[in-house]
Amino acid sequence: MNNMSDPKILVVEDEPSQQELLVYNLEKAGFRVVATGDGEDGVAAAQDENPALIVLDWMLPGLSGIEVCRQLRRDADTRQIPIIMLTARGEEGDKVRALDTGADDYIVKPYSVAELLARVRAHIRRANPAEVGEMLEHGDIKLDPSRMKVERSGTGIKLGPTEFRLLTVFLSRPGRVWTRESLLERVWEHDLDIDQRTVDVHVGRLRRALKVNGLADPIRTIRSAGYSLDFED
Structure with a gap:
């Protein structure tokens, strides 16, 4: 059975x-999967679902895979999601075009x-170290997923x-603005018993814990949007 620790593709x-x-x-390999057959729907799904990785076909009806990739790379919320492009086009020029547009990898059909x-696993390891238990760090905060330990400026x-x-979600992409809805999806998986007010309560608890020894609050509230882990003023 898939659970919230399984990366979403x-x-x-x-x-x-x-x-x-x-x-x-x-799914057989243990991933959660969201699928769509349309370029515009693909852009929307990437923004709504916050996947760990995107497998993107080049030839799509309407919005092409190249244009989907271009739009996702222009959006701050999707810019860092790894994209593997699938295509029947095997010419070197096509591969260069895909990579120049922002794709991270390119696989020619049949594959x-x-x-x-x-x-897929290699790109997720590089882009989402928390998925494979690697240390996450930003500023003076360190989180060790494998040992379930957190410290700030050396204090546990x-x-x-x-x-x-x-x-863990905040540290996976420092500076990104996370909406309450996206936090519900990542942390609670849209549990029907959880509302957005609950997100605020738990963010408040996290804030208090991180202000150990009088250190500044690293979590910013973005009005009408959500929260961001960002040490900048």
Whole structure:
């Protein structure tokens, strides 16, 4: 069974048989998968779902994969999500164009499922160190996912499980503005018993814990938007 620790993959592929194959193999490998067959829907899903990685087909109806990639790279909220582009176009010039547009990788159809999964895992490891238990650091805050330990300026901080997950999300992309809805998705997985006010309560607890020894609050409230971990004024 998938759980909130399983990385989420967004598949944007318009051919039903190819989409079904991708979804089946990614879920079998332990990933959560969201799939769409349309470029515009792909952009919206990337913004709404905050996936760990996007598998993006080049040839899509309407908005092409190249244009999807270009739009995602212009958006601060999706700019850092790894993108693997799939295409039947094997010319070197096409590969260069995809990479120049912002794709992180390029696989020509027909492809090996094992190779695709290996590349997916590699890009997630590089982009989301918390997924594989690597230390997260920003400013004077350090979080060790494997040992469930947090410290700030060398002082250990005790956090509850929810606050620990919140801080992990914040540290995964420092400076990003997280809406309450996106935090609900990442930390509580849209639990129907949880409302957005609960997010505020737990962010407040995390703030108090991080202000150990009188240190400044590193979490900014963005009016009408959400929260951001950012040490800048």
